[in-house]
Amino acid sequence: MNWFRNKDTLYGFLVILPSLVLLGIFVYGFIFQTFYTSLTDWGRDPAQALSANPQIRFIGLENYRELFTGFVDARFRQDLVNTFFFTVFFILGCLSLGLGLAIVLDRSPKGEGFFRTIFLFPMSLSFIVTGTIWRWMLQPQGGVNQLPTLVGLPRGEFAWLTSREQIWQVSWNDLPFITALVVSAVLVFIAIAAFRGGERRRGYIASGSAALLLLWALTLGRSLQPLPFDELHGFNLAFIGIILAAVWQMSGYTMALYLAGLRGIPEELREAARVDGASEWQLYQRIIFPLLAPITLSAMIILGHISLKIFDLIFAMAGADNAPTDVPALLMYLTTFRANQIAKGAAIGMILLLLVAAVIVPYLYSQLKSEVRR
Amino acid sequence: MIGRVVQYAVLFVATLFFLLPVYLVIVTALKEPSAITLSSTWQLPQVWYWESFVQAWTAFLPKLQNSFFLTVIATLLSAMLGSLNGYVLAKWRFPGANIVFPLMLFGMFIPYQAVLIPLFQFIREIGLGGTLWGLILVHVVYGLPITTLIFRNYYAEIPDEMIEAGRIDGAGFFGIYSRIVFPLSVPGFVVVIIWQFTQIWNEFLFAVTLVSSPANQPITVALAQLAGGEAVKWNLPMAGALLAALPTLLVYIFLGRYFIRGLLAGSVKG
Amino acid sequence: MRKLFFALVTAALGSLALAQSGKLEIFSWWAGDEGPALQALIDLYKKRYPNVEVINATVTGGSGVNARAVLKTRMLGGDPPDSFQVHAGQELTGTWVVADRMEDLTPLFNQEGWMNRFPKGLIDLISYKGKIYSVPVNIHRSNVMWYVPAKLREWGVQPPKTWAEFLTVCQTLKSKGLEAPLALGENWTQQHLWESVALGVLGANDYSNLWNGKLRFNDPKVVAVWNTFGRVLDCANKDASGLSWQQAVDRVLEGQAAFNIMGDWAAGYMTTTKGLKPGEGFGWAPSPGTAGVFMMLSDSFGLPKGVKNRTNVLNWLRLVGSKEGQDAFNPLKGSIAARTDSDPSKYNAYLQSAMRDWKSNRIVGSLVHGAVAPESFMSQFGTVMEIYLSSRNAQAAANAAQAIATQVRLGQ
Incomplete structure (x- = not known):
């Protein structure tokens, strides 16, 4: 026990141990078990699916193969596309509205506290409550669609949550290619930034991998066809309503983050800029926005992982069955508990975890690293 | 102008x-x-x-009671554990704490769909299937990362000299906690309790999968079922939504400052 | 002597029944308009066993879409309700019985003398390997087309007899300014429409062959079903997904649409909730192309293994299967009794006509309501529907349906 500096550190370890064991089981143990389940055939045989002691067989990555290239799982692929668009617009909406409101409130208008309270209150509500409210707001012939009639205009006709219209369609077969292009574009961008900043090693690595990826995309990537036919996926317009409700609920959060950031900028800095003759716009562009960049990044990541996990809002707003507004988190629930395809549900859960981890792990890493440095 | x-x-x-x-x-x-x-x-x-409120109240009263029971117990337990853990991580860093802490934090970001199936089986195996106690256990465990994080950041502000002074006075690990750290923790507890209260009250996924018998349903599940069914009459879901929102809304209105602090702490550094 | 013996036994049983206490939890999706029928049954139960506390656990959502997911979490989580509503057929046998979750009820059937009180075909639906697993309470018909006679006269059209005729009538109505002659509701009602179209296009033999594996889903005949279905959809309202089945029926009653294809619980809704008289306020016909065929579904209650209040459940099942119970429940529910000896005078005009058809028609089972396909097929059929609705490609939908049928070993 000489690992521990003294008896008190040992006590400390013993106090935290139960929590560590619990989290070890509930987080890592269960993730591992889900992963194992996702490699089995649990649920394919109806006799075993709901049996008290199911007999299940190991089938490798078959469930994953089906999800990405199987004929029947088109819904999962559309759900991935849905999540992508939802995440993008949800983050954009929250950031721009949140920043706008924070800037206005930062200028201390009359009744600032009142407005802040109003903009933030949806954060305290359950997604279920928000969903219930907005479900009513977005009834096809009522709510929002009736608003124009209040000022004498004709009623809106948009079928908010049930519209089957889809725009920006791409074939699933083109996705590997497009993804490779986008990722290499980002890498090139990083490389340029690195060279400018004088970090040559970083620059070489980034530009090298960009070149490799491009090479792959233009040769092998073009001929890679996950599906034997073209399957079109795009942005479901039915999601506009969901995005609206989600922004209503969460933009207060970004506002609070930005407001805290703005209040943290010393007044002298602004004064100095004004003395130097900077216009109000230049002040924001040159001084304030760059200072807010780390907050934007944090907010993007927090919002991003919320949007990847979004479940209750859609459940309450459109119901679990409304395919145009489906997402993987919801499909996992349906696949497991309604279609009894437990192993496939586990596979969807794992894919969701990978998506979230891709966002969160680098973030946690950088946050804690910078903290140690500090 | x-x-x-x-x-x-x-x-x-x-x-x-x-x-x-x-x-x-x-x-x-x-x-x-x-x-x-x-x-x-x-x-x-x-x-x-006003009849809708009367109806919603009679229909939802047992569910509100369930939610209160669940939320209060789970909040207090996770706050207590979080406070102790935060104290350890801030002041008694044992070997390996630097690795353990991020591993703990990851637990608050995972999509719970990735643990739902084994979790479900586990709760059944230990005999808590379908009960509120099972749900309480789950909320306490998955609440640990955030409560630990908030307390750890909070206790980091307590000067090490105070701890040293306690040691010189002869106080040990527990003595320092109960005499020095805990008395200073009230604002930390307020933030954590408000945060956990809101989170657990509003939670849905665990509630709908782990506790589905109507006798034990929390309010969110009851509301989702009321509104998601054949709700042709919208007065009842709306009155129900107001009732379900009221507790967290009141907390927000009266303790908004602390609520915002919990919010900001959620983005890790605080 | 025998009489005396029986009297003694009955008295003994009666006092036992009185002594019976504890709880009984009934799980179903009969809320709202369908609630009073269940309540009538519960009231009867309470009269017989006043000391038993009955917990009425309903989960709303038409055709049990929400309820089934909740039921599953409860069964898997080791918290089974004492008795739950389940559609007779594959939803029961292919989901719960094969998984060894239900108790054998054959002794109860013998004891109560039910073997010749229920139609043979129905008992087959709730049997697995020669044993019986649930007690059917009612029979519903799936393939019914509803309309308002006065409105049809006003528009000058007759209820169509085939789907081809339906499409012609649809054009006529559209030319008279009726935007969507067919009223349609949320997801499962679209699948409900599909099964009526399939039955009408394929006929009873081929329809039944789909479920025993003799007719493949990618057969040109079934592709033709999807094509017809697509044209029928063009006659329907665009906001379907946002409407409950009741709201879709309302469209017909309000004259915004001419027809609605829905199970005959719609008759219950129109008579009980809307106060309309069958034959005057609303009219009905078999859905196009299905005259002489009765597509049935039946709600039943079973006994899950490992329940807390087994005796109370057995008493509940006795009531559910009794003549008294069924004649109290069904007139309110808008369904006919599963027993063959019910009293027609307790039922309204629509139900009496359904009783006649039930006795004389060819019987087939419903897909959406769990009679002919296991849950694993049925719930994924929703995906097939999505493929069709988003692509309008009949062949793709047919292929997907066959892929699922193969995967779940339908008909084997």
Whole structure:
């Protein structure tokens, strides 16, 4: 026990141990078990699916193969596309509205506290409550669609949550290619930034991998066809309503983050800029926005992982069955508990975890690293 | 001058955006079921009809009680554990704490769908299937990362000299906690308790999968079922939504400052 | 002597029944308009066993879409309700019985003398390997087309007899300014429409062959079903997904649409909730192309293994299967009794006509309501529907349906 500096550190370890064991089981143990389940055939045989002691067989990555290239799982692929668009617009909406409101409130208008309270209150509500409210707001012939009639205009006709219209369609077969292009574009961008900043090693690595990826995309990537036919996926317009409700609920959060950031900028800095003759716009562009960049990044990541996990809002707003507004988190629930395809549900859960981890792990890493440095 | 006008115009439009749904909820909840039509959605009720609240109250009272029971116990337990853990991680860093902490934090970001199936089996195996206690256990465990994080950051502000002084006075690990750290923790507890209260009260996924028998249902599940069913009459879901929202809303209105602190702590550094 | 013996036994049983206490939890999706029928049954139960506390656990959502997911979490989580509503057929046998979750009720059937009180075909639906697993309470018909006679006269059209005729009538109505002659509701009602179209296009033999594996889903005949289905959809309202089945029926009653294809619980809704008289306020016909065929579904209650209040459940099942119970429940529910000896005078005009058809028609089972395909097929059929609705490609939908049928070993 000489690992521990003294008896008190040992006590400390013993106090935290139960929590560590619990989290070890509930987080890592269960993730591992889900992963194992996702490699089995649990649920394919109806006799075993709901049996008290199911007999299940190991089938490798078959469930994953089906999800990405199987004929029947088109819904999962559309759900991935849905999540992508939802995440993008949800983050954009929250950031721009949140920043706008924070800037206005930062200028201390009359009744600032009142407005802040109003903009933030949806954060305290359950997604279920928000969903219930907005479900009513977005009834096809009522709510929002009736608003124009209040000022004498004709009623809106948009079928908010049930519209089957889809725009920006791409074939699933083109996705590997497009993804490779986008990722290499980002890498090139990083490389340029690195060279400018004088970090040559970083620059070489980034530009090298960009070149490799491009090479792959233009040769092998073009001929890679996950599906034997073209399957079109795009942005479901039915999601506009969901995005609206989600922004209503969460933009207060970004506002609070930005407001805290703005209040943290010393007044002298602004004064100095004004003395130097900077216009109000230049002040924001040159001084304030760059200072807010780390907050934007944090907010993007927090919002991003919320949007990847979004479940209750859609459940309450459109119901679990409304395919145009489906997402993987919801499909996992349906696949497991309604279609009894437990192993496939586990596979969807794992894919969701990978998506979230891709966002969160680098973030946690950088946050804690910078903290140690500090 | 123009800046001022634009500023207040923005505030006005934003206020409208945030408050219109509230107006609609209240107005709908106060209408007679037969008076609720899509075309008169936005009009004030002609007769003020309080019956919906009475009905929602009788239907939801047991569920509200479930939610209170669950939320209060799970919040207090996770706050206590979080405080002790935070104390350890801030002041008694054992070997390997630097690795353990991020591993703990990851637990608060995972999509719970990735643990749902084994979790479900586990709760059944230990005999808590379908009970509120099972749900409490789950909320306490998955609440640990955030409560630990908030307390750890909070205790980091307590100067090490104070701990040293305690040691010189002969106090040990527990003595320092109970005599020095705990008495200073009240604001930390307020933040954590408010945060956990809101989170657990509002939670849905665990509630709908782990506790589905109506006798043990928390309010969110009951509301989702009421509104998601064949709700042709919207007065009841709206009154129900108000009831379900009230506790967290009150907390927010009266303790908003602490609520915002919990919010900001959620983005890791705080 | 025998009489005396029986009297003694009955008295003994009666006092036992009186002594019976504890709880009984009934799980179903009969809320709202369908609630009173269940309540009538519960009231009867309470009269017989006043000391038993009955917990009425309903989960709303038409055709049990929400309820089934909740039921599953409860069964898997080791918290089974004492008795739950389940559609007779594959939803029961292919989901719960094969998984060894239900108790054998054959002794109860023998004891109560039910073997010749229920139609043979129905008992087959609730049997697995020669044993019986649930007690059917009612029979519903799935393939019914509803309309308002006065409105049809006003528009000058007759209820169509085939789907081809339906499409012609649809054009006529559209030319008279009726935007969507067919009223349609949320997801499962679209699948409900599909099964009526399939039955009408394929006929009873081929329809039944789909479920025993003799007719493949990618057969040109079934592709033709999807094509017809697509044209029928063009006659329906665009906001379907946002409407409950009741709201879709309302469209017909309000004259915004001419027809609605829905199970005959719609008759219950129109008579009980809307106060309309069958034959005057609303009219009905078999859905196009299905005259002489009765597509049935039946709600039943079973006994899950490991329940807490087994005796109370057995008493509940006795009531559910009794003549008294069924004649109290069904007139309110808008369904006919599963027993063959019910009293027609307790039923309204629509139900009496359904009783006649039930006795004389060819019987087939419903897909959406769990009679002919296991849950694993049925719930994934929703995906097939999505493929069709988003692509309008009949062949793709047919292929997907066959892929699922193969995967779940339908008909084997």
